[in-house]
Amino acid sequence: MKRILVTGGFGFIGTHLVEELLLNPINHVTVVDDLSTSPVDPDAFITGIGWTHSEYLSRLDAVITTVKKYFRQYTLPHFDEIYHLASVVGPVMLIERGGKILKNMVGDTYDILEYCLQHGTRLLDFSTGEVYGGLNSNGMCVEEGSMIVPPKASARLEYAVGKLACEIALKNTCNLTDLHATIVRPFNATGPRQQPGGGFVLPRFLNQAIAGEPLTVYWEGKGVRTFTHVKDIASGVVLMMERGHRGYAYNIGNPCNKCTVLELAHKVLEISGSKSEIIFVDPRTLWGPLFEECADKYPDVDRAIVDLNWHPYRTLDTIIADGLAYVQARRKD
Numbered sequence: 001m002k003r004i005l006v007t008g009g010f011g012f013i014g015t016h017l018v019e020e021l022l023l024n025p026i027n028h029v030t031v032v033d034d035l036s037t038s039p040v041d042p043d044a045f046i047t048g049i050g051w052t053h054s055e056y057l058s059r060l061d062a063v064i065t066t067v068k069k070y071f072r073q074y075t076l077p078h079f080d081e082i083y084h085l086a087s088v089v090g091p092v093m094l095i096e097r098g099g100k101i102l103k104n105m106v107g108d109t110y111d112i113l114e115y116c117l118q119h120g121t122r123l124l125d126f127s128t129g130e131v132y133g134g135l136n137s138n139g140m141c142v143e144e145g146s147m148i149v150p151p152k153a154s155a156r157l158e159y160a161v162g163k164l165a166c167e168i169a170l171k172n173t174c175n176l177t178d179l180h181a182t183i184v185r186p187f188n189a190t191g192p193r194q195q196p197g198g199g200f201v202l203p204r205f206l207n208q209a210i211a212g213e214p215l216t217v218y219w220e221g222k223g224v225r226t227f228t229h230v231k232d233i234a235s236g237v238v239l240m241m242e243r244g245h246r247g248y249a250y251n252i253g254n255p256c257n258k259c260t261v262l263e264l265a266h267k268v269l270e271i272s273g274s275k276s277e278i279i280f281v282d283p284r285t286l287w288g289p290l291f292e293e294c295a296d297k298y299p300d301v302d303r304a305i306v307d308l309n310w311h312p313y314r315t316l317d318t319i320i321a322d323g324l325a326y327v328q329a330r331r332k333d
């Protein structure tokens, strides 16, 4: 039996990762989540996953609390592996947490790092493609490239710098100790269970299309994104835990799905059959002057393909269709 901890395991990516991990019958998964931004009801998630209740429950347990309290106040079992996902995320969510993002992120990562050092636990830390910053010339992000910090303060930058600080602390600890940590930089994870509340674009478009409301494209919708199916991300990080080189960061994203936000809006209308119109808005009129969109970005994923033998194969059409099915099912509930 392999004991695995997933922090943020009831989140959007976390639930898909837990499902992926439980496909392997040797895995026992513990989730730690404070449910602050979870898209699921934990009980419904456990029973609704398609496993028989007892079979599932025997290999999944959950503690509803913060990472900080869990690592400081609980008596912890031995974990063989920890996937650390718990974090604030999303352009709208970040605005209201500005000034507190970095402290929580770094504090949680250090608590987990200490545990892993003491117990010989392998760690997979969730970073972000945002660490590449905002000034790359054409948006392409390569792991060997420079990290570029734009000359302005924002909640988005605090998030990116916090994630990068955690990455560097983990890499340095790997250099000086036996710690086995790998880092994933996901690019535009999306698909079923992602909520529009955080400011994520695909769930917003899908909900608007189904409701017959206008699709709100921010500014002119020229921003380049690389939408990646959440299930491709989940399978990638499981391979990364097994095969990733310690101290390495890996981009995980699907460059074949590169498109502008306006192109995404048109695809959503095409696939959903919605007659909604597309309107262009200044998001600062919706979310206030601190709202900031990310820079153009798309990943080079050669390192993940070569080291992990990972291949993202779900297309943009599949992502939209799966997201649409989820939103439609939720509206019927």
Ligand SMILES: NC(=O)c1ccc[n+]([C@@H]2O[C@H](COP(=O)([O-])OP(=O)(O)OC[C@H]3O[C@@H](n4cnc5c(N)ncnc54)[C@H](O)[C@@H]3O)[C@@H](O)[C@H]2O)c1
Binding pocket: 007, 008, 009, 010, 011, 012, 013, 014, 032, 033, 034, 035, 036, 037, 038, 039, 065, 066, 067, 068, 084, 085, 086, 087, 088, 089, 108, 126, 127, 128, 129, 185, 186, 187, 188, 189, 190
């Ligand atoms: N969604 C993306 O496109 C994307 C892109 C790059 C990186 N990431 C990273 O992936 C990870 C997961 O993101 P997600 O999209 O699934 O977000 P999410 O908000 O759906 O999931 C985060 C989960 O962690 C929980 N949580 C948050 N803070 C916590 C804390 N202090 N203690 C315990 N639980 C806590 C929330 O309740 C939630 O269930 C994050 O680390 C995020 O930075 C996501």
